[in-house]
Each structure stands twice: as C-alpha cells, then as structure tokens.
Amino acid sequence: xxxxxxxxxxxxxxxxxxxxxxxxxxxxxxxxxxxxxxxxxxxxxxxxxxxxxxxxxxxxxxxxxxxxxxxxxxxxxxxxxxxxxxxxxxxxxxxxxxxxxxxxxxxxxxxxxxxxxxxxxxxxxxxxxxxxxxxxxxxxxxxxxxxxxxxxxxxxxxxxxxxxxxxxxxxxxxxxx
Numbered sequence: 001x002x003x004x005x006x007x008x009x010x011x012x013x014x015x016x017x018x019x020x021x022x023x024x025x026x027x028x029x030x031x032x033x034x035x036x037x038x039x040x041x042x043x044x045x046x047x048x049x050x051x052x053x054x055x056x057x058x059x060x061x062x063x064x065x066x067x068x069x070x071x072x073x074x075x076x077x078x079x080x081x082x083x084x085x086x087x088x089x090x091x092x093x094x095x096x097x098x099x100x101x102x103x104x105x106x107x108x109x110x111x112x113x114x115x116x117x118x119x120x121x122x123x124x125x126x127x128x129x130x131x132x133x134x135x136x137x138x139x140x141x142x143x144x145x146x147x148x149x150x151x152x153x154x155x156x157x158x159x160x161x162x163x164x165x166x167x168x169x170x171x172x173x174x175x176x177x
Contacts, residue, residue, distance in 0.1 A: 074157070074166040084108035088115075090154050092172040097147040099154060099172060103131060105139035112137050114159035122150025147172060 080086065086106035092099050101117045103109075115131040129143045156168035 078165040099147040102142040116157040118155040119145045120153040121148045
C-alpha cells in the first residue's frame with residue numbers, strides 16, 4: 001500500500017495552483033502590431049456561462065393622449081351639464097408666482113380621461129402639463145406651473161368621453177402685494 005503524506009499533497013496543490021496562473025489566453029494583436037502574423041489557437045475557457053440579468057416586466061399604466069388636428073383646442077369655455085360637472089380650482093402664489101391648478105371633483109369626475117393645463121405667461125411663454133391619471137383623476141390632484149409677476153392666462157381643457165372641453169380660461173394677476 002502506498003502511503004502519501006499530507007506534506008506531499010499540499011506541495012502538489014501549491015504547484016498546481018502556481019502552474020494554473022502561468023497559463024494565459026492569447027491576446028489579439030493591438031493596432032500598433034502591424035505585420036505580426038501567427039496562428040492563434042482558441043482556448044476554451046473553464047468559466048461558468050454568464051447569467052443574463054432578469055428582465056423586469058410590469059403592467060403598463062394606460063395613458064390618454066390628446067390628439068387634435070392642427071392643435072385646435074376649443075376657444076370658448078363650456079359649462080358642463082350637471083351630471084358631467086366637475087370643479088377645478090386655480091390659485092397663484094403672491095410671493096413665488098407659482099400657479100396651482102387643483103382638481104376638486106364633481107359628479108362627472110369618473111368620466112374624466114384627461115386634464116390639460118396651458119399657462120401663457122405675461123412674457124409670452126407657453127407651458128402645458130397633463131394631470132397624472134392612473135384610473136381616473138384623483139380628487140385633490142394638482143399641478144404647479146411657473147408664473148410671472150404680471151398677468152398670466154390659465155386655460156384648462158378636459159377630455160370627457162372622447163370630447164375635449166375648455167372648462168376654465170382665467171387671467172391670474174396676483175403678482176405682488
């Protein structure tokens with residue numbers, strides 16, 4: 001029977017580890033190695049295959065986009081009939097000139113598919129924001145927009161059952177004390 005001491009096994013393992021570090025993959029010639037030719041033999045790697053990162057999927061949130069021909073929004077304010085009525089509040093901060101448009105709600109709030117706010121500031125800039133909607137506009141939801149110290153025009157367009165109505169058109173003149 002052959003008896004191998006533990007010192008011999010340890011020495012053999014050290015030699016194997018050392019020798020495995022000496023073996024390297026051949027590298028591709030760099031752009032500066034012009035005229036260098038040779039036979040490159042591919043060496044299979046003993047590494048495990050790389051795992052692909054998991055793909056995160058979720059349920060997309062449906063969004064409603066207002067599509068108008070030639071960007072023609074209604075020009076006149078429409079008072080919605082009682083069963084479809086909604087209320088929207090508009091306020092302008094006297095210090096920072098921030099315009100806040102708030103959805104207050106009403107009997108027609110379940111029919112609201114989209115609320116677009118357009119602010120035309122006294123210096124001629126036009127900004128538009130759409131209320132965040134998941135299933136319907138939440139009562140108390142609001143959007144903030146930057147106003148000026150002058151008179152800023154606020155227009156609010158609401159989409160009910162695929163029809164766009166202009167429900168507010170108001171000049172906000174609260175610039176300073």
